[in-house]
Amino acid sequence: MFKYDVAIVGGGLAGLTAANFLVREGKKVVVLEKSNRLGGRAMTNEKNGVLMNLGPHGLYISGDAMTILTELGLSIPGGNASKSVQIHGILNKSVQVIPTDFSSIMSSSLLSWKSKFAFGKLMLKLMKLNVDSIPEITLTEWADAEISDPMVRHIFYSICRLTTYTNAPTLQLAKPVLKQVQRSLKDGVLYVDGGWGTIVEKLKCQAISAGVEIFTSKNVTSIEHHENGQIIQCSDGKMFEAQECIVAAPPKEAMKMIKGAEQTSLSLWNEQAIPVTASCIDLGLKKLPNQQHQFAIGLDQSLFFTNQSRAAKLTHDGTVVVSLAKYNSPLEEINAHADKKQLESLMDLLHPGWRKEVVVQQFLPKLTVSYDFPHIKRKVNPGPSIPEMRGIFIAGDWAGHEEVLANAAVASGKRAAQEILKTNEMIIVKEG
Numbered sequence: 001m002f003k004y005d006v007a008i009v010g011g012g013l014a015g016l017t018a019a020n021f022l023v024r025e026g027k028k029v030v031v032l033e034k035s036n037r038l039g040g041r042a043m044t045n046e047k048n049g050v051l052m053n054l055g056p057h058g059l060y061i062s063g064d065a066m067t068i069l070t071e072l073g074l075s076i077p078g079g080n081a082s083k084s085v086q087i088h089g090i091l092n093k094s095v096q097v098i099p100t101d102f103s104s105i106m107s108s109s110l111l112s113w114k115s116k117f118a119f120g121k122l123m124l125k126l127m128k129l130n131v132d133s134i135p136e137i138t139l140t141e142w143a144d145a146e147i148s149d150p151m152v153r154h155i156f157y158s159i160c161r162l163t164t165y166t167n168a169p170t171l172q173l174a175k176p177v178l179k180q181v182q183r184s185l186k187d188g189v190l191y192v193d194g195g196w197g198t199i200v201e202k203l204k205c206q207a208i209s210a211g212v213e214i215f216t217s218k219n220v221t222s223i224e225h226h227e228n229g230q231i232i233q234c235s236d237g238k239m240f241e242a243q244e245c246i247v248a249a250p251p252k253e254a255m256k257m258i259k260g261a262e263q264t265s266l267s268l269w270n271e272q273a274i275p276v277t278a279s280c281i282d283l284g285l286k287k288l289p290n291q292q293h294q295f296a297i298g299l300d301q302s303l304f305f306t307n308q309s310r311a312a313k314l315t316h317d318g319t320v321v322v323s324l325a326k327y328n329s330p331l332e333e334i335n336a337h338a339d340k341k342q343l344e345s346l347m348d349l350l351h352p353g354w355r356k357e358v359v360v361q362q363f364l365p366k367l368t369v370s371y372d373f374p375h376i377k378r379k380v381n382p383g384p385s386i387p388e389m390r391g392i393f394i395a396g397d398w399a400g401h402e403e404v405l406a407n408a409a410v411a412s413g414k415r416a417a418q419e420i421l422k423t424n425e426m427i428i429v430k431e432g
């Protein structure tokens with residue numbers, strides 16, 4: 001039996017963030033990761049020298065994740081992907097320029113004069129909006145009240161999909177979405193040099209050098225809750241004892257591993273969770289067939305294309321790394337085969353002749369982008385502590401409060417660590 005102050009189940013962004021916050025306050029921490037490598041959905045695959053994230057990945061420059069990584073003393077190398085890029089929109093199988101500044105608004109053929117005025121007004125509103133004053137309404141309700149022009153609404157929804165990876169406007173709460181849109185308009189996103197594996201590596205190295213023990217290929221099968229310590233059992237027979245435990249794994253996994261979880265708030269959080277998925281293609285290309293098309297979003301389809309290597313270093317030999325995503329609606333059946341065809345058709349439209357440029361590729365159907373998001377059916381925000389089980393905490397992108405995606409993963413990891421530190425402080429004061 002190995003003994004620790006805190007055991008963290010799951011070595012993705014949430015788990016590694018929590019480990020770093022705990023170890024710097026002197027806690028003896030262990031991270032147990034099921035897979036043979038760390039990172040979860042933030043991992044980067046290397047194929048023939050080409051680095052590919054799992055689908056398109058951008059780190060919000062003024063988001064919670066970046067702020068917290070900076071607080072941990074980590075600097076993330078990369079390029080601002082939002083700088084001087086022309087955004088294209090796909091509508092009726094044709095490619096159109098989406099206006100992003102005054103002159104492109106004026107020259108855009110996508111919008112009528114009336115629509116141009118409405119679009120300019122909406123952009124100004126979004127930038128100045130006090131999002132905290134938005135009541136608990138859905139994105140559709142907000143858009144219905146604020147945007148009457150149909151084309152402007154198309155563009156608005158595609159921006160919301162792009163920034164949240166979520167295609168569920170009738171379920172999404174307006175406030176967190178508009179917060180994310182504002183961040184994207186204000187500072188944009190960073191494409192990370194070396195891919196998101198760089199973030200994982202930095203979190204891992206800092207944790208290890210501060211004393212965190214990390215074990216991969218450790219599939220946690222059960223967590224037994226006790227008032228004075230948690231017993232963690234792995235499928236290889238290894239057992240760990242820890243005063244506190246953070247489960248930074250998906251909600252269904254958490255339900256399975258924590259004994260007696262059916263009687264706790266975790267059960268409600270798991271039931272209310274609506275996972276969001278996407279199908280993605282990542283490609284390494286000898287060259288980009290059409291240099292004009294670096295970034296495109298679907299206006300009448302939930303599609304996205306980006307050249308990630310325009311802003312990030314992902315190869316040594318000049319191979320171009322592009323990513324495409326189809327955002328699946330949680331309300332519709334997913335057809336992975338149809339998604340692949342749709343993504344390939346998008347490449348045909350944007351980059352005719354792309355097939356002969358392919359060096360490496362990966363197709364990732366039905367990837368879970370986020371295990372939950374702030375939606376209208378959510379009764380309560382999950383975590384960080386499971387109130388009925390003192391000593392067990394949760395983290396992960398499904399445990400975001402008003403954050404989404406990686407911002408939710410990293411912020412919830414910090415929240416869980418802080419809750420443990422706060423609880424320990426209270427016990428010391430009580431005992432003192």
Ligand SMILES: Cc1cc2nc3c(=O)[nH]c(=O)nc-3n(C[C@H](O)[C@H](O)[C@H](O)COP(=O)(O)OP(=O)(O)OC[C@H]3O[C@@H](n4cnc5c(N)ncnc54)[C@H](O)[C@@H]3O)c2cc1C
Pocket residue numbers: 009010011012013014015032033034035038039040041042054055056057058059060165218219220221248249250253257278280367368369370395396397398404405406407409
């Ligand atoms: C296609 C795609 C595109 C995305 N793009 C963006 C983007 O542009 N911007 C953004 O901010 N976010 C993006 N995201 C979301 C972001 O990648 C995730 O929110 C984040 O990586 C989730 O981190 P996490 O730690 O919560 O979960 P995970 O990364 O899933 O980590 C959980 C870990 O727990 C481990 N685990 C599970 N069960 C067990 C067990 N029984 N025992 C031990 N370990 C276990 C898993 O193996 C995994 O490593 C994207 C995600 C996808 C899939």
